[in-house]
Amino acid sequence: MFLNQVKTPVKNAKYAHSIQYYVLFTLIAITGLRIGEALALTWDDINLKNGELTVDKTLVYPLNTQPYISTPKTQSSYRTIKLDDHTVTLLKKHRVNRNEVVLMYTNYVQPDDNTIFFQHEDKWLKTNVVREYFKEVCKRANLPVLSPHALRHSHAVHLLEAGVNIKYVSERLGHSSIKTTADTYLHVTKKIEDQAMEMYLRYVK
Template identity: 60%
Template structure:
């Protein structure tokens, strides 16, 4: 409801309303009108904005104030802790330093697109997509959830693509994989726990099952059924930077899966269990994991993912191989499966991908090779 009063020679209106975002009573006003009629027209427009936006300011909140509330209400309760941590970090380090002083209604599509283009000079395409996704979702919620904006100016923003082919996956050929494990088996001089072959068995499992490093480090002996030749994947280890590690659910619903072991993998895991017992007996300071984890530190705690990565790179150096990461063993397993003639659906399920499309897109150059080989085989057959 609007009220009016004359101040000197000018008119002023006041509109009272309930802020739908906070549920509190608020008031907006404006003066300087030459006549009461002008003030009434302006007041009607203000009341229309209140009805439309749900607040009198219509997006007058600054992003520095809006984002903390958005993160707390819409993200924290609905995403995994590690996801929330990454999103909060991107907001704090990338979004707010650039946009925090802006009011929501001041967001400009052209200026935002220019910022996205600038980000691509410093960050990868994937990183910029993640930053934009956070910003775009937040502004979309300002429209549809908080009702403080009429529209989202950030829809269909274009992310500059990589000019070079940086999406080629990294993996070991069969010969390179043999060289890697041959080097990994060789004991390191002056190693503290030289009898332990844990890293060798960990890398062997990754290369023969295609599981993610976090899934492997979360495994307990009870997750392996030697009689059924199966490994059950139901959790993953999350090791945030400068934070406490914790177990979480797998990456997606499809990541909950049962992986069948081949005979070599079964043999290696049994050898690892024997080696583990020998290590416990030989080194008094090397303690078993009370929770029964298959791979662990000498004090029984989870292995640190960064330590595993560093050791993996050391092996690559010693073997004079490309410096890859343990994740390359997952790609290696997938590529070798496909090259051996495995069905793409089977590969997708074994890796725990969300869809077959994800698998096909990831290993496109491999599936192209298989397709070409198959077509060549067909041509030879039909022309006999």
């Protein structure tokens, strides 16, 4: 519901032709990227042919200070994430769309550094702007007002509930250890353990 709401054009929106937010939020929902990791991405970080995304930096945007690119949160945050075909296709559309947007709106400036997500003034997309937009979409969709981190959280929950190995989930999220993943998603792992025990008992009876 949330992503469908993002995809739906808003009447009289300033940059209605842009699909940037839809692509950004879809990417986070499908990969579990942290918001800073997503905003720091350049096209050099994505191999559309192989369907892979490399995380080796993050965008830091301190309050009332200039943003800057920094190293990832932890050593384990350096990682390569597999992308599905739909997301690869969407990224290809976004690459075309952003060129169209630059031509369509006179105040939109193409960034020099090949950044994937950017503001119209040729700057990184601000994390606080993204969060505010996320809240607006939540309100339009009559959903609880959350932050973009909810998409990362949902991605992890869906993987675990689908029966994906917790070690894989931990590595995909860039957690420092499996324990971090297990502690964070204790409610999910407990549910999986209960289901596994039920399956085992049915098997041995």
